[in-house]
Every structure is written in C-alpha cells, then in structure tokens.
Amino acid sequence: GQSLEQPSEVTAVEGAIVQINCTYQTSGFYGLSWYQQHDGGAPTFLSYNALDGLEETGRFSSFLSRSDSYGYLLLQELQMKDSASYFCAVRGFQKLVFGTGTRLLVSP
Amino acid sequence: SQTIHQWPATLVQPVGSPLSLECTVEGTSNPNLYWYRQAAGRGLQLLFYSVGIGQISSEVPQNLSASRPQDRQFILSSKKLLLSDSGFYLCAWIRDTTEAFFGQGTRLTVV
Numbered sequence A: 001g002q003s004l005e006q007p008s009e010v011t012a013v014e015g016a017i018v019q020i021n022c023t024y025q026t027s028g029f030y031g032l033s034w035y036q037q038h039d040g041g042a043p044t045f046l047s048y049n050a051l052d053g054l055e056e057t058g059r060f061s062s063f064l065s066r067s068d069s070y071g072y073l074l075l076q077e078l079q080m081k082d083s084a085s086y087f088c089a090v091r092g093f094q095k096l097v098f099g100t101g102t103r104l105l106v107s108p
Numbered sequence B: 001s002q003t004i005h006q007w008p009a010t011l012v013q014p015v016g017s018p019l020s021l022e023c024t025v026e027g028t029s030n031p032n033l034y035w036y037r038q039a040a041g042r043g044l045q046l047l048f049y050s051v052g053i054g055q056i057s058s059e060v061p062q063n064l065s066a067s068r069p070q071d072r073q074f075i076l077s078s079k080k081l082l083l084s085d086s087g088f089y090l091c092a093w094i095r096d097t098t099e100a101f102f103g104q105g106t107r108l109t110v111v
Helices: none
Strands: A004-005 A010-014 A018-025 A031-037 A044-049 A052-059 A061-065 A070-075 A083-089 A096-098 A102-107 B003-007 B008-014 B019-026 B032-038 B044-052 B055-058 B066-069 B073-078 B087-095 B100-102 B106-110
Touching: A004 A083, A004 A096, A010 A018, A018 A061, A018 A083, A018 A102, A018 B087, A031 A061, A044 A061, A044 B100, A070 A083, A070 B003, A083 B100, A096 B044, A102 B087, B003 B087, B008 B019, B019 B032, B019 B087, B019 B106, B044 B073, B055 B066, B073 B087
Parallel strands: A010 A102, B008 B106
Antiparallel strands: A004 A018, A018 A070, A031 A044, A031 A083, A052 A061, A061 A070, A083 A096, A083 A102, B003 B019, B019 B073, B032 B044, B032 B087, B044 B055, B066 B073, B087 B100, B087 B106
C-alpha cells in the first residue's frame, strides 16, 4: 500500500519562502504531485514530478528524490491568498493516494 | 475542454436513509474515475476507483458502494447511511497519469 506524511501546519508571513515536505512509502511509484485546497473548495493541481529534481512553475517549485522517497513544495513570495491546505499525492498503478495535508497560514 | 460535474453540492440525510451521488465527465473518453472522502480538516481518503465500465476497485471496506454504468458516469451509493458517513465527497478523474481534476464536491451531513 501507500502512505504519505506531511507536517500538519506551517505558518509564514507575506513575502517569505516556505517549504512543505512530504515523505512517502509506496509499493508502486509513478510520480509525486501537489495540490492546493482552499477551505470549502476542491483540490486543484499545482505540480507533478516523475523524475528526480526541481520543477518550477511561477512562484511554486516542487522537488523529488526517489531514492529518499521524499519531495517538497516550495512557495516563494508568499501572498495572503496562498493560505490553504496543500497535499502531496503519490501516483501508483491506477491509483492516486493523498497525504495527510499541510495547512499553510500566511500572516501580514 | 474536459469538465467534471458532481451533484448535489450539499446534502443532509437522516441516519438509515439511502444515498446516491453522481459524477459525470465531459470532453474525454475512458477516463479513470475516483471517489474520495474528506473529513473536516483531514486528508483525502480514496474510497473507490474505476478504470472502465463495470470495473470497480474498493479501497476501504465500509457502508458504501460504487458503480460505473456508463463510460463517463460514476456513482457512489449507500443503502443505509451511518453518522460516520458524513464528510466531503469528491469525484476525480486523472489525465495522462499526472493531473487529477476534481468535481465541486458534495458536503454530506448525516443527522
């Protein structure tokens, strides 16, 4: 089976940089993805890593190390609207399993 | 473009009543479809997934069942709801094995 662990909560101030870590255990691995979910809404896709290294999409970057079963999401130039929950997810064969989620609180 | 529809948005049901949540996808064929449940402030728990018509895989034994009567339709059901069935139910499909698209979700409260 699959299991993913993330910190439950992270706090930061506007303009700062924050890193959200994700460690996973899986019997089959095709890639690690990240999703953002605002309160009351559905998750939306942010990024995907199939290979080791860093993927950059605007203010967001995602990193993967398959040998360490570890990845992280890096958010730069934080804005108030970034306050949300962030989930990593492992893509296994035919399944997408989500982590426990990290609640990010951005303060002025 | 592809879209995913899920309804209703909110639902209040008494304990012991039946449930039927429907999800349909437009703009794609033979999608892999998923049902997730999210308890308040918690992560997404995978309930069922389907890779084709009539093909259902269950992840967690429980009071729910799923069916896929048509290629782009996925239904979540229960014969008798329990209080513990309350939560936020999300339907999703995955494009190119990478990106998941979610419906708007159904917030179910069992009273």
